[in-house]
Amino acid sequence: MSESGFGILSSGSYVPRGRLTGELVAETHGWFDPSLKSTAGTSRSFGSWDEDALTMAVEAARSCIDGADPLSRVELASTSLPYADRSNVGVLREALGLPETAGLTDSGGSLRAASSALLRALEAGQSCLIVASDCVDSKPASVGEATLGHAAAAIRVGTGTPMAILRGSASRHQDFVDHYRAAGERFSYTLEARWTRDAGYRRQTAETHAAAMAQAGIADHADRLVVSAPPALAKAIAKSLGQDDLGATLSARIGYCAAAQPLLLLRHAFEQAQAGETIALVSIGQGIDVIVLELTAPAAQNGLAAQADAGAEETNYARYLTLRRLLELEEGIRAERDNRTAQAAFWRKHEAITGFVGGRCRACGTLQFPPSRVCVECGAEDSQTPQRMSALPGTVRSFTEDWLAFTPNPPLIFGNVGFGDGANVMMEFTDVSPGELEVGMPVALRFRIKDFDHRRRFRRYFWKPAPALGGGDG
Amino acid sequence: MASGIRDRVAIIGMGCSRFGERWDSGPEDLMLEAFDEAIADAGIDKSDIEAAWLGVFFQEQSTGKSGLPLSQALKLRNVPVTRVENLCATGTEALRGAAYAVAAGACDIALAMGVEKLKDTGFGGLPERSKGAMEDLWLPNSTAPGSFAQLASAYAATHGRDMKVLKRAMAHISVKSHRNALDNPKAHLRREITEEQVLDAPMVAYPLGVLDCCGVSDGAACAIVTTPEIARRLGRKDIVAIKALQLSPSYGYELSNDGWDGSHTMTTRVAAERAYREAGIDDPANEIDLLEVHDCFSITELVLMEDLGVSEAGRAVDDVLDGRYDRDGSLPCQVDGGLKCFGHPIGASGLRMAYEIYLQLLGRAGNRQLEAPSVGLAQNLGGIPSRNVASVAIYGLADVSR
Numbered sequence: 001m002s003e004s005g006f007g008i009l010s011s012g013s014y015v016p017r018g019r020l021t022g023e024l025v026a027e028t029h030g031w032f033d034p035s036l037k038s039t040a041g042t043s044r045s046f047g048s049w050d051e052d053a054l055t056m057a058v059e060a061a062r063s064c065i066d067g068a069d070p071l072s073r074v075e076l077a078s079t080s081l082p083y084a085d086r087s088n089v090g091v092l093r094e095a096l097g098l099p100e101t102a103g104l105t106d107s108g109g110s111l112r113a114a115s116s117a118l119l120r121a122l123e124a125g126q127s128c129l130i131v132a133s134d135c136v137d138s139k140p141a142s143v144g145e146a147t148l149g150h151a152a153a154a155i156r157v158g159t160g161t162p163m164a165i166l167r168g169s170a171s172r173h174q175d176f177v178d179h180y181r182a183a184g185e186r187f188s189y190t191l192e193a194r195w196t197r198d199a200g201y202r203r204q205t206a207e208t209h210a211a212a213m214a215q216a217g218i219a220d221h222a223d224r225l226v227v228s229a230p231p232a233l234a235k236a237i238a239k240s241l242g243q244d245d246l247g248a249t250l251s252a253r254i255g256y257c258a259a260a261q262p263l264l265l266l267r268h269a270f271e272q273a274q275a276g277e278t279i280a281l282v283s284i285g286q287g288i289d290v291i292v293l294e295l296t297a298p299a300a301q302n303g304l305a306a307q308a309d310a311g312a313e314e315t316n317y318a319r320y321l322t323l324r325r326l327l328e329l330e331e332g333i334r335a336e337r338d339n340r341t342a343q344a345a346f347w348r349k350h351e352a353i354t355g356f357v358g359g360r361c362r363a364c365g366t367l368q369f370p371p372s373r374v375c376v377e378c379g380a381e382d383s384q385t386p387q388r389m390s391a392l393p394g395t396v397r398s399f400t401e402d403w404l405a406f407t408p409n410p411p412l413i414f415g416n417v418g419f420g421d422g423a424n425v426m427m428e429f430t431d432v433s434p435g436e437l438e439v440g441m442p443v444a445l446r447f448r449i450k451d452f453d454h455r456r457r458f459r460r461y462f463w464k465p466a467p468a469l470g471g472g473d474g
Numbered sequence: 475m476a477s478g479i480r481d482r483v484a485i486i487g488m489g490c491s492r493f494g495e496r497w498d499s500g501p502e503d504l505m506l507e508a509f510d511e512a513i514a515d516a517g518i519d520k521s522d523i524e525a526a527w528l529g530v531f532f533q534e535q536s537t538g539k540s541g542l543p544l545s546q547a548l549k550l551r552n553v554p555v556t557r558v559e560n561l562c563a564t565g566t567e568a569l570r571g572a573a574y575a576v577a578a579g580a581c582d583i584a585l586a587m588g589v590e591k592l593k594d595t596g597f598g599g600l601p602e603r604s605k606g607a608m609e610d611l612w613l614p615n616s617t618a619p620g621s622f623a624q625l626a627s628a629y630a631a632t633h634g635r636d637m638k639v640l641k642r643a644m645a646h647i648s649v650k651s652h653r654n655a656l657d658n659p660k661a662h663l664r665r666e667i668t669e670e671q672v673l674d675a676p677m678v679a680y681p682l683g684v685l686d687c688c689g690v691s692d693g694a695a696c697a698i699v700t701t702p703e704i705a706r707r708l709g710r711k712d713i714v715a716i717k718a719l720q721l722s723p724s725y726g727y728e729l730s731n732d733g734w735d736g737s738h739t740m741t742t743r744v745a746a747e748r749a750y751r752e753a754g755i756d757d758p759a760n761e762i763d764l765l766e767v768h769d770c771f772s773i774t775e776l777v778l779m780e781d782l783g784v785s786e787a788g789r790a791v792d793d794v795l796d797g798r799y800d801r802d803g804s805l806p807c808q809v810d811g812g813l814k815c816f817g818h819p820i821g822a823s824g825l826r827m828a829y830e831i832y833l834q835l836l837g838r839a840g841n842r843q844l845e846a847p848s849v850g851l852a853q854n855l856g857g858i859p860s861r862n863v864a865s866v867a868i869y870g871l872a873d874v875s876r
Contacts, residue, residue, distance in 0.1 A: 334599070342608075349611060370612065376725070376726045377733075398631075398736040400626075400682075402617055403678055403679060404619055414616055415627070416628070418732045450612070
């Protein structure tokens with residue numbers, strides 16, 4: 001069934017490469033808390049030092065809107081965006097090259113931020129790209145350390161040939177404080193899971209779920225169920241609804257990814273379910289959203305499944321801590337370099353930097369980065385047309401593994417990358433280990449943190465090539 | 475077209491401080507150490523100096539900016555001093571200023587001083603620095619070894635050379651320079667090493683190990699220049715003349731265009747071609763008697779042999795392994811130990827190279843003296859392979875100029 005209408009047009013996702021296993025957490029902290037053994041057999045994803053909720057959101061959005069029409073509205077939902085006052089979604093817009101006139105919303109404050117945003121757009125019949133991303137860290141030896149993952153997902157709703165349509169929904173808010181994280185705090189404060197389950201969500205869910213089913217005209221329950229909640233709670237909620245949680249297999253590999261989880265689960269369900277099936281999403285967070293969708297066309301590819309499988313298991317617990325800046329190693333005097341950003345210079349070049357926009361000379365066709373007033377090839381002046389280069393496939397032309405340069409994840413691997421039509425750019429590689437690169441290797445660009453200015457709490461972003469994955473690579 | 479400055483400028487005095495970790499000396503001490511040797515050599519009075527050029531690269535935690543550090547260190551009584559900086563070509567740039575002033579007839583006697591005080595930073599390696607407000611937004615936070623290491627991966631790919639063989643040739647380069655420096659009392663690193671030690675050394679930036687890297691040194695070197703006529707009037711018999719002094723900065727091509735394959739330094743090729751023309755050299759491999767090149771890293775020296783046209787493309791590996799650039803080879807390179815072992819106080823390096831060639835041409839190089847050389851070439855590469863300033867200077871005895 002594929003006819004024109006309003007609904008979900010596409011989805012995308014991004015899962016960072018790092019995986020922390022329950023075994024490693026239990027092995028490290030078992031002396032301190034033997035109960036951590038309960039997370040054995042699962043793993044969670046984590047972003048490298050150069051990833052945050054914003055960079056992951058950009059990657060998820062890129063995989064969702066590839067080749068799509070310009071978007072007029074974008075909402076970025078997260079509880080861990082890097083800036084409290086600097087439009088995060090605005091940085092995402094620049095990275096994606098969306099028009100300045102697009103309607104932009106940063107939303108947060110709740111683990112339901114994304115499911116509620118999706119519901120609002122679907123109910124209003126409003127075209128929108130909803131991006132959900134979270135990169136929440138957990139205290140060492142907490143249950144969250146082994147189960148709370150980092151990831152992002154995106155869903156585009158609008159008029160076209162939808163892959164899923166809204167059948168019904170129900171929502172309620174309750175100021176149920178089973179956990180909270182005060183503004184500016186890094187870690188959540190979490191209360192007893194049994195209380196959360198028994199006094200809280202099990203009962204609330206049943207009522208809200210029933211209301212959504214009634215609106216969808218479904219007698220019992222949808223064909224498929226996905227529950228956005230920490231693993232033990234998700235399992236209990238699914239059980240109370242008498243269904244399996246289709247998302248359990250995903251969560252076991254990448255963890256529960258906070259505000260990103262509802263959209264990740266929908267994308268996961270789109271990849272697993274058959275056309276014509278109904279999918280119920282239960283999303284919890286000081287209340288509940290239940291969204292019932294009907295899958296009209298299955299996802300074209302198993303992008304999320306591939307991303308979930310593509311992780312690299314971390315074997316060094318101290319490195320995990322260091323990459324997440326949960327452990328401060330002696331970085332040496334070289335790390336004292338002042339990374340203050342010249343904001344006036346950045347403003348002049350922000351499109352080139354954030355969007356990775358080069359210049360193509362109209363006189364000779366040569367592509368170059370950074371764009372400049374005078375063509376490097378033919379010398380023509382003011383002859384360059386802006387060209388986005390972030391989606392261009394690159395090729396490694398030279399590289400090194402630099403153990404002297406300061407980086408939170410030594411060595412600093414950087415080199416010359418060719419982008420065709422004459423373009424060469426010297427760039428820092430990411431998501432690559434020593435010994436993996438070769439001259440001639442294909443690479444794809446990722447939006448990443450370029451530098452931290454810890455003194456002024458500023459971070460700047462740029463693009464970094466990573467070894468290109470096979471199909472499904474965003 | 476202008477004929478250049480060939481044989482229009484003579485070097486009548488040179489001096490060079492001992493290079494190394496000079497915890498005992500500030501930049502003012504290093505400059506005075508080099509100057510005292512040069513002024514005695516020139517046999518002139520300090521008051522005869524009419525203009526001076528000072529080359530310093532890292533002014534931070536060192537000399538500070540401007541020409542004042544030289545004026546003050548030598549108490550040059552209101553003599554005009556110009557501070558120049560052109561990355562690792564800074565020393566040659568200082569000499570270029572002084573030589574041009576003499577060639578232009580603006581003054582009779584000029585001083586070129588290069589100095590670098592690197593060891594006051596409190597950490598190893600070169601000081602950290604901003605690459606520029608815009609560049610910091612996108613260029614990797616690279617180090618010098620990392621940037622030069624790029625040459626190796628690109629060279630191996632371009633010429634289809636096995637990295638193991640390339641590494642052996644690079645090791646040969648370091649072993650040779652260490653051996654040469656044993657005969658140089660002013661050198662920073664005076665210790666013989668073996669090929670195995672180089673190959674087994676801790677990795678700094680793949681494929682460069684720590685023994686593929688030059689020293690980070692304090693030091694100063696200087697030259698006093700005048701016209702050949704005045705030099706003769708001062709009683710000089712053997713006159714070392716500047717045959718060519720050429721500079722070639724990148725204009726952004728290597729950094730942004732794939733027309734450069736990353737395996738060589740484009741700018742050196744341009745500077746060398748111009749210098750050979752200015753000096754009237756047609757066959758550099760046979761007409762030049764010794765080389766002092768910018769061996770900041772072993773791989774740099776290797777590719778420079780091709781960039782200077784003394785090895786065929788892709789053949790420098792073989793020439794190096796055959797010993798061609800050893801002290802007893804047909805074209806000795808880094809007889810004084812080079813940047814590798816004499817040391818690399820950045821602002822001084824170009825003048826240090828000139829110093830060695832000057833000594834060799836005058837037969838004053840002591841235990842490392844070559845047999846009657848008459849033409850020497852000094853090359854600097856400031857910056858990194860993809861963004862640099864190359865200089866090529868040729869010095870020769872005035873009476874053997876053709």
